[in-house]
Amino acid sequence: MKLNKRIVYLDLIRIFAIVFIILMHSPIPQEGNQSIILGGISFITAPGLGLLFMVSGALLLPVKASMYAFYKKRLGKVVAPTLFFSFFYIFVNIFIGNEDLTNICRYIISIPFSPQGHGILWFMYTIIGLYLISPIISPWLEKASQKEIETVLLLWMITMCYPFLRLIFQIDDGKASILYYFNGYGGYYLLGYYLHHYHKHIKIKWIALFFFIPLLVAGLIKAFKVSVDFYDLFWYLSIFTAMMSVGWFYVFRIISSKYHLRDTAIRNIAIISDSCFGIYLVHIFIMRQCLWKVPFIVQSHPLLQVTLITLLTFFISFFIVQIIRGLPFSKYIIGIGKH
Numbered sequence: 001m002k003l004n005k006r007i008v009y010l011d012l013i014r015i016f017a018i019v020f021i022i023l024m025h026s027p028i029p030q031e032g033n034q035s036i037i038l039g040g041i042s043f044i045t046a047p048g049l050g051l052l053f054m055v056s057g058a059l060l061l062p063v064k065a066s067m068y069a070f071y072k073k074r075l076g077k078v079v080a081p082t083l084f085f086s087f088f089y090i091f092v093n094i095f096i097g098n099e100d101l102t103n104i105c106r107y108i109i110s111i112p113f114s115p116q117g118h119g120i121l122w123f124m125y126t127i128i129g130l131y132l133i134s135p136i137i138s139p140w141l142e143k144a145s146q147k148e149i150e151t152v153l154l155l156w157m158i159t160m161c162y163p164f165l166r167l168i169f170q171i172d173d174g175k176a177s178i179l180y181y182f183n184g185y186g187g188y189y190l191l192g193y194y195l196h197h198y199h200k201h202i203k204i205k206w207i208a209l210f211f212f213i214p215l216l217v218a219g220l221i222k223a224f225k226v227s228v229d230f231y232d233l234f235w236y237l238s239i240f241t242a243m244m245s246v247g248w249f250y251v252f253r254i255i256s257s258k259y260h261l262r263d264t265a266i267r268n269i270a271i272i273s274d275s276c277f278g279i280y281l282v283h284i285f286i287m288r289q290c291l292w293k294v295p296f297i298v299q300s301h302p303l304l305q306v307t308l309i310t311l312l313t314f315f316i317s318f319f320i321v322q323i324i325r326g327l328p329f330s331k332y333i334i335g336i337g338k339h
Contacts, residue, residue, distance in 0.1 A: 006266055006269075006270050007058075007059070008256045008261060008266055008269060009252045009253045009255070009256035009257075010055050010058055010059060010196075010273075011269045011270055011272075011273035012252045012255065012256060012269060012273075013051050013054070013055055013248065013249060013252045014051075014052065014055050014273045014276050015269070015272050015273055015276060016051070016248065016252065017047075017048045017049070017051035017052045017055070017276075018048070018052075018276040018279055018280060018283075018314070019048075019310065019314060020044075020045040020047065020048030020051075021045065021048040021049065021052075021280065021283075022279075022283050022287070022309075022310050022313050022314055022317075023041060023044075023045050023306065023310045024041060024042065024045035024046075024048060025120075025283070025284060025287060026041075026287065026305075026306045026309040026310045026313065027041060027302065027305070027306055028292050028297075028298060028305060028309075030302075037302050037303065037306075041306065042234065042235075043214075043218060043234050046234055046235060046236065046238070046241040046244065047241055047244045047245040047248055049123065049185075049236050050185075050188045050236060050241060050242060050245040051245050051248060051249065052123070053126075053127070053130070053185050053188035053189050053192065054188050054189070054191055054192030054195070054245060054249060055192060056127065056130065056189060056192065057130075057188065057189035057190055057191065057192030057193040057196075058192040058193055058195070058196035058197075060074070060131075060134060061134060061137075061138060061141055061189070061190070061192075061193040062137075062138035062139075062141040062142050062193075063134045063135045063138040064138075065135075066135070067135040067136075070131075070134065070135050071131070071132070071135075074131045074134075075128065075131055075132075076331075077331070077335040078124060078127060078128055078131065078335055079128065080331065080332040080333075080335070081124070081277070081278075081281060081332070081333060081334055081335045082121060082124040082125070082128070083111065084332060084333050085117065085118075085121060085124075085281050086111050086115070086116045086117045086121060087108075087117070088117065088285075089116075089117025089118040089121070089285070090104065090107050090108070090116055090117040092117070092285065092289070093117065093118075096289070118284060120280070120281075120284050123280065124281075126185050130185065130186060130189050133186065137190075141193065146198050149190070149194050149198070150194070152182065152190065153187065153190060153191060153194060155179055155182040156182045156183070156186075156187035156190070156191075157187075157239055157242065158179060158182075159173070159177075159179050159182055159183040159187075159237075160187075160237055160238055160239040160242060161239050162232075163229060163232040163233050163238070164233075183237070184237070185236070185237070187237075187242075188242070188245065191242070191245075191246070192249075195246065195249055195250075200253075202250050204254075207247050207250045207251060207254075208247075210243045210244060210246050210247030210250075211243075211244060211247050213240070213243060214234070214240035214241075214243055214244055217233070217240060218233075218234065218240075221233070272318065275318055275321045275322065275325070275334075277334060277335050278317075278320075278321035278324060278325075278333075278334030278335070279314065279317040279318055279321055281334060282317050282320055282321065282334075283313050283314070283317045286312075286313050286316050286317050286320070287309060287313045290316075291308075291309050291312055291313060292309070297309060321334060
């Protein structure tokens with residue numbers, strides 16, 4: 001592990017994002033009114049996935065290698081784990097009785113087209129799609145000016161304002177939409193590249209606004225009962241979630257620049273960061289098939305419950321990933337080998 005090549009703030013963002021994702025998935029479905037807790041957790045943790053896409057864009061774009069060289073290097077790290085965990089979760093579902101054994105062939109032949117076994121694998125398909133397009137957009141990125149990149153990001157941000165714009169305009173956001181090809185998670189991918197390469201510094205007051213504005217809007221919508229889908233406004237492809245993602249991106253850049261970490265700390269952060277991919281793949285199994293069934297956790301207060309589940313899921317998943325990393329075929333399971 002070459003510590004001088006590590007970009008510490010990106011490692012920190014990746015770790016932070018994984019913790020957010022685990023926290024998002026941690027609440028146990030229960031009867032009764034838990035809407036405030038669930039709504040708060042969903043609001044706080046929504047930037048997690050966007051941050052992962054941003055880290056990938058910051059690290060990978062623009063691609064310098066040839067298309068096939070890039071595919072061979074990058075796709076090999078995600079395709080095999082995607083296949084492994086697709087089969088793993090398919091058989092888990094059959095074992096626990098959630099799926100019919102007679103449908104297994106249909107699930108398997110559908111793997112190349114959409115996530116099978118568990119919904120969390122959608123991230124794997126999305127990141128594979130971004131990898132596929134990376135060599136295509138890289139020649140443009142190398143020639144594009146900062147203003148041109150900002151124009152593309154602006155068009156992407158407009159698509160994330162549709163929930164508000166629909167209050168005034170009749171908008172078709174389907175395939176016939178004029179901005180259809182600017183929508184999606186590729187915007188986060190490009191945003192990570194842009195912030196990493198062009199915007200090195202920003203004032204603290206602007207960072208605060210990235211968090212204050214979404215919080216203010218959420219409060220006003222609740223207070224005035226505006227007829228807008230709250231889910232659309234504060235989920236992954238929302239302008240406010242994107243704002244919070246940018247805010248966290250800068251927070252960790254500032255932390256990294258102000259505090260000089262020792263090599264030991266950087267090495268430990270790097271180990272955890274490199275394990276995040278595997279943690280993402282295994283965490284839902286640890287959480288829902290194990291921790292959700294522990295009586296003490298189930299009977300705890302919802303706040304204590306999500307805290308215990310989040311922490312235990314993270315550490316148990318990390319421990320499992322370290323065991324897998326010691327295996328000679330670990331790259332086919334979690335995409336990485338030994339340290």
